[in-house]
Amino acid sequence: xxxxxxxxTTASVVGTLAVTFAVTxxxxxxLAKPGKADPISAFPSDSLTVADKGQLTGRRVNxxxxxCGAPISCGLTQHLNQLDGFDLDPRIAIRxxxxxxPAEAAARITLQEAHGGWRTGVDRVVWDPATTTLYAxxxxxxxxxxxYKLRVQGGPANKSLQDTFTxxxxxxxxxxxxxxIDSGQAFKDAGITAPGLMIxxxxxxxxxxxxxxxxxxxxxxxxxxxxxxxxxxxxTYVFGSYLAPNWLRPDVTIQQTPTRDAGPKAxxxxxxxxxxxxxxxxxxxxxxxxxxxxxxxxxxATNVITAASTNMQRGIATIGTNVVGHGFGPDGAIRxxxxxxxxxxxxxxxxxxxxxxxxxxxxxxxxxxGAASAQSSxxxxxxxxxxIMTLMRSLGGTDVDKNGSVDLSxxxxxxxxxxxxxxxxxxxxxxxxxxxxxxxNVPGGPVTExxxxxxxxxxxxxxxxxxxxxxxxxxxxxxxxxEQMPLRGEGPVTATVEGAVEIQDFLARSTWLSRPGSPExxxxxxxxxxxxxxVAFGDQTVPNPTSYTLVDAGNLWSxxxxxRNDRTANAANNPHSFLLTGPPAAxxxxxxxxxxxxxxxxxxxxxxxxxxxxxxxxDPALLLPLNYPQPALRP
Numbered sequence: 001x002x003x004x005x006x007x008x009t010t011a012s013v014v015g016t017l018a019v020t021f022a023v024t025x026x027x028x029x030x031l032a033k034p035g036k037a038d039p040i041s042a043f044p045s046d047s048l049t050v051a052d053k054g055q056l057t058g059r060r061v062n063x064x065x066x067x068c069g070a071p072i073s074c075g076l077t078q079h080l081n082q083l084d085g086f087d088l089d090p091r092i093a094i095r096x097x098x099x100x101x102p103a104e105a106a107a108r109i110t111l112q113e114a115h116g117g118w119r120t121g122v123d124r125v126v127w128d129p130a131t132t133t134l135y136a137x138x139x140x141x142x143x144x145x146x147x148y149k150l151r152v153q154g155g156p157a158n159k160s161l162q163d164t165f166t167x168x169x170x171x172x173x174x175x176x177x178x179x180x181i182d183s184g185q186a187f188k189d190a191g192i193t194a195p196g197l198m199i200x201x202x203x204x205x206x207x208x209x210x211x212x213x214x215x216x217x218x219x220x221x222x223x224x225x226x227x228x229x230x231x232x233x234x235x236t237y238v239f240g241s242y243l244a245p246n247w248l249r250p251d252v253t254i255q256q257t258p259t260r261d262a263g264p265k266a267x268x269x270x271x272x273x274x275x276x277x278x279x280x281x282x283x284x285x286x287x288x289x290x291x292x293x294x295x296x297x298x299x300x301a302t303n304v305i306t307a308a309s310t311n312m313q314r315g316i317a318t319i320g321t322n323v324v325g326h327g328f329g330p331d332g333a334i335r336x337x338x339x340x341x342x343x344x345x346x347x348x349x350x351x352x353x354x355x356x357x358x359x360x361x362x363x364x365x366x367x368x369x370g371a372a373s374a375q376s377s378x379x380x381x382x383x384x385x386x387x388i389m390t391l392m393r394s395l396g397g398t399d400v401d402k403n404g405s406v407d408l409s410x411x412x413x414x415x416x417x418x419x420x421x422x423x424x425x426x427x428x429x430x431x432x433x434x435x436x437x438x439x440x441n442v443p444g445g446p447v448t449e450x451x452x453x454x455x456x457x458x459x460x461x462x463x464x465x466x467x468x469x470x471x472x473x474x475x476x477x478x479x480x481x482x483e484q485m486p487l488r489g490e491g492p493v494t495a496t497v498e499g500a501v502e503i504q505d506f507l508a509r510s511t512w513l514s515r516p517g518s519p520e521x522x523x524x525x526x527x528x529x530x531x532x533x534x535v536a537f538g539d540q541t542v543p544n545p546t547s548y549t550l551v552d553a554g555n556l557w558s559x560x561x562x563x564r565n566d567r568t569a570n571a572a573n574n575p576h577s578f579l580l581t582g583p584p585a586a587x588x589x590x591x592x593x594x595x596x597x598x599x600x601x602x603x604x605x606x607x608x609x610x611x612x613x614x615x616x617x618x619d620p621a622l623l624l625p626l627n628y629p630q631p632a633l634r635p
Contacts, residue, residue: 037098037132039152039161044086046147046165054258055084056169057145070469076374076509082256085168088142088515089446091508092122094134094152094161102127102492105134108153113146114164125492126484128501135504141520141553144170169259170521171431176263177247177386178431181393185262186386190245190269195394197274197408198240200345201336202401205235205277205312209337212302215329215349215360234280235312237305238319238400239273239334239345244390246270247383248324252368254379272387273327273348275301275334276319277308278400278407287409288317290395291598292388294421294428295320296577298362300327300349302334306580307418310591314599317408321391322350323420324380325366329353374464374510377447378517385428388415392434412436414598418579419542422533423447423519426550429531430522437601438526439594441534441579444546445520445553448511452483453543453626461507470506472499483507487545489624523554532597533560534579534590535617538627541576548623559603561593562617566627574628589613 052060061083068074094109102125112119122136142148147166154160180186187195245266247254255264278288291311295303301320308318327349334345352365368375396410415438417425422443429438444450451457462478465471473480484500485507486493495501515521533556535547551560563586565575570583578586579594589606593615596602605615617623 037096037100038154038159039094040097041095042150042152042161042163043093044090044150044165045163047163049085049166052084052258054260056172056259057084057166059166060084061086061168070467071371072374072464072468073470073506075371076506076513079256079372079374079513080509083168083513084259085145085166087508087512088144088167088170088521089137089511090142090165090167091505092136092138092150094136096132096134098132099129100127100132100134102134102494105152106136106492109134109136110151110153111138111142112149112151113143114149115147123488124486124490126486126495126501126504127492128495130495131501135501141524141549142167143524144168144172144521168515170516171525172259173254173263173516174382174385174427174431174522176261177382178389180263180266181245181386181389186245186266190243190266192243192245192269195242195244195390197242197394197398199238199398199400199402200240201238201334201343203237203239203336203338203343205237207338208237210237210302210305211335211337212300212328212347213333213335213344215332215347235308236278236280236400237336238276238278239336240276241271241273241346241348242321242391242394243269244272244387247386248379251370251372252324252365252380253372253375254382270350270387271348272321272350272391273301273334273346274319274321274391275304276317276400276408277304277312278317279312279315283405283407284315286411287396287398287406288315289412289414289599290317290319290408290410291414291416292392293318293320294388294415294417294425295323295326296417296419296421297323297366298326299323299420300362301347303418303580307416307591310588310595311598314595316414316595316599319391319395319408321387322348323366323384323424324350324387325352325363325377326350328362329360373467374513375517376510376514378514381424381427381447381517384424385431388424388428389432389434392432414438416594416598417441417443419443419576422542426519426526427517427522430525435530437530437532437598439532439534439597441590441594442536442539442542442547442576443519443533443550444539444542445523445550446511446514446518446546448507448514448518449549450542450546452485452507453545453630454541455479456541464510465503465506468506470499470503472497472503487624487626488548489621520550520553523550523556526554526556528554528556528559529601531556531559532593532603534563534593535560535623536563536575536578537566537622538571538574539576540574540628544623544625544627548620551623552620557620558616560617561603561605562614562622563590564612564614567612586612 049059120140126135152161304320332347336343351360398408400407418441422440482497
């Protein structure tokens with residue numbers, strides 16, 4: 001289907017809403033100017049759902065499949081029709097009887113809880129003159145499982161519009177997994193007798209080099225050693241594994257079940273690696289306090305070695321595992337080098353060879369495949385969050401050196417994660433009260449918006465658009481598509497590029513489908529006292545507007561620190577990885593702030609009276625722009 005045909009089909013669907021939706025037209029005499037444009041239909045609407053007693057909302061989405069476009073787009077709609085409501089940040093579509101002033105028309109749109117007084121307006125406004133349709137998003141993220149009234153105040157022709165829609169129970173799926181873990185049902189279903197750590201090797205950190213030997217496939221082994229780091233402090237490396245319930249299917253999806261049930265059963269278990277770094281000296285009574293580290297995209301559990309240095313000096317043990325689709329293949333190895341002595345230990349990578357090229361890349365297996373590809377990393381992130389919940393419950397009482405005393409405490413476990421680790425760490429912290437305190441370094445959401453806005457990942461969005469037949473670029477590069485989508489806080493945009501409106505619709509639906517595994521969904525569940533967020537000004541990997549979305553969703557502004565890379569000698573560089581591989585001063589400051597919060601719950605300003613760190617961020621509006629030269633989002 002061409003983009004022009006898609007636009008006609010979309011306009012037709014929106015246009016029929018005046019008949020199929022429960023739309024109410026009411027008189028507004030004060031605005032009466034006959035012959036001017038007025039609202040005639042709206043989306044979303046509960047009229048596009050069917051009754052379903054198995055859902056928490058009592059509804060299930062029922063979007064029309066006719067004219068749904070390419071197979072990937074039709075598959076997307078089919079998966080949306082399994083959900084129990086609309087997106088938490090829906091792409092609102094209001095069709096008018098004729099041309100309008102976009103800013104004036106948007107000012108007349110409100111969303112209000114049907115059974116409460118909370119309300120919000122809209123922003124990120126796009127006007128499509130070809131179909132006289134105004135598109136927008138709520139100014140604030142909506143609550144899950146809640147019915148809202150969508151109102152458009154009457155226009156000059158004496159009419160106003162009202163409809164209702166219900167948001168999906170977006171947090172339910174991951175909450176179900178946590179409840180199964182806490183009740184023990186997940187371990188029973190997976191055949192795990194009891195959670196616990198299995199130790200493969202214990203080594204002093206001093207004089208020890210750790211390397212990761214990646215597995216690809218048996219017929220094409222990769223023997224190139226990857227240096228995972230080197231620590232000179234007198235601590236201890238611990239390597240091993242643990243069993244975790246596994247809900248993932250081969251296509252990297254978790255079965256979608258009605259939200260009123262207890263969630264899908266875990267059909268089996270998976271053996272996962274762990275890497276831990278213990279402080280020097282004997283452990284205190286009950287074991288070292290433990291912080292779990294969540295590694296970033298393309299990383300793996302060996303990144304714990306770099307992340308643990310400050311914690312080790314402050315008496316905190318650090319442990320981590322692999323994200324789904326990371327760590328290369330299941331037959332990789334940890335190579336421990338101590339002078340002439342070399343010890344090889346199993347590593348149990350989470351990657352799989354999805355493309356059949358006899359090689360497992362660093363993130364291969366972290367996204368859904370086939371008909372479910374529009375889900376992207378949604379369920380991989382939910383499974384990863386559950387894996388860490390199991391790891392936390394496997395710690396208590398661990399005697400790593402078998403000397404009869406406990407080395408790792410399972411009490412008051414904390415968490416810190418960098419980048420991708422901040423993303424799934426938000427999900428983990430939101431649903432699991434076992435996380436005592438959490439530091440989220442350079443997180444953002446939704447994941448789909450990170451991919452769209454970041455120069456590092458925009459090619460992934462381009463590939464999805466190409467597969468859907470929606471790529472509208474003409475400049476000869478994969479990333480030159482034009483979506484004409486304004487950022488939050490920017491003024492209205494008028495669609496002038498062929499196919500831009502269709503791209504907006506596809507991306508909005510993809511975000512809707514992935515919302516149950518996206519961090520901003522879970523940010524409102526976090527008690528601010530339990531969390532510290534670190535954001536880097538001008539981050540080009542997880543762009544600042546996506547960090548704004550996450551922080552604002554949870555109202556975590558009082559707990560957000562801003563690293564002002566623009567005020568340093570490294571202002572021209574992408575500051576995303578400042579915590580682990582950035583300038584030594586930046587890394588030390590960020591890690592010191594993390595260790596103080598994880599250890600004592602203190603929020604410190606790393607540079608005191610200096611101006612490189614804002615603790616908390618001085619103005620949330622600083623994170624609305626990209627703060628770096630932006631890709632070609634609009635002509």
